[in-house]
Amino acid sequence: MDIQALDRTALIEAVAAEVLKRLQQAQTTEPIAISKKAILLSTEPVPVLERILNPYYEVRYYDESVRDCDLLIIPKMCIGLLSYLANGISASARERFVLTMLLKGKRVVVLEEGLLYRKYKQTSPVMLYKLYDGSANKLQSYGIKIARESDLLSACLEDERLAENQEEVHSEDARVDINPQSEILTSKVITEADVKKYRLQNVKEIVVGRHSIITPLAQDYLHTHQMRVRRR
Incomplete structure (x- = not known):
């Protein structure tokens, strides 16, 4: 039997065992970083949004077990959801969750492409379209951000920077007349x-x-x- 081959095999096994041991130690001793949570209010997977948000947030989809989040994204907003939220009505757990996040001061973003009423602009009666436009403006007055998909990440991070700036301004106001x-x-x-x-x-x-x-x-x-x- 080739003794050198046996020595090489033993050496490889020893190195592999040591690497595995150190990896296991790292997994048990290093603290797990908890990222901010983003909730997608969608019944269908939206992989493109997951890819955009994943480096910055722990991304989950809404279900009735969800109680809180740092960021709420609404990829599509039908006229029913738009009308309920604009009038502060929680007709279901879905609307109640959105309104609760607003009351808690959490960031809520609606994709501009997901405002479904807008695709009927060419055929809709003018006053009906203006009604829904007014509802969208109401949402913005409540603090909901309407952003295009391409600007989603910058909109979310901009809100964080704005909050930090407002805290700095508030601290400055405590000192400056x-x-x-x-x-x-x-x-x-x-x-x-x-x-x-x-x-x-x-x-x-x-x-x-x-x-x-x-x-x-x-x-x-x-x-x-x-x-x-x-x-x-």
Whole structure:
């Protein structure tokens, strides 16, 4: 029998055993990182969204056992769901979950391509289409973000950065007096039209109430025109 061959076999087995042992030790001693949870409100798999979100979130699909999340994505919104949410109606566990996440201040994003009423724009009666358009605007005033699939990740991460910036601004306000030239907005919901009015007056900074909601369109307008926001 070839002794050298036996030695090589024994050496390979020993190395393999040592590697396996170290891998097992690493699995038992290293803490498991818990990522943020994203829920897809869909009854069908949406692999393209999974691929976009997976590096940043633990992605799950909604079922009635889900109680919380950090991010809620609605890939498709039928006119029924749109109408219920716009009027704050929880007709089923699905609507109740979305409304609860909004009440908890969690991020909710609807895909623009998934607003199903919009595919009937060419055939729908004008007033009916405007009704559903108004419902979509209501959702945005509640803090729901409407974003295209291609902009989904940037929209989600932008919301996180915005929250961090608002915390920094709030801390700064605790130390710095409000500029007497700043415009103060006290509305519960601050829209793009509100901030645009002050931009036309060359106002560079606005002060908003601590609990006021700035709609996504207003946030985009403020960012584009480099207008500062302070909370008080």
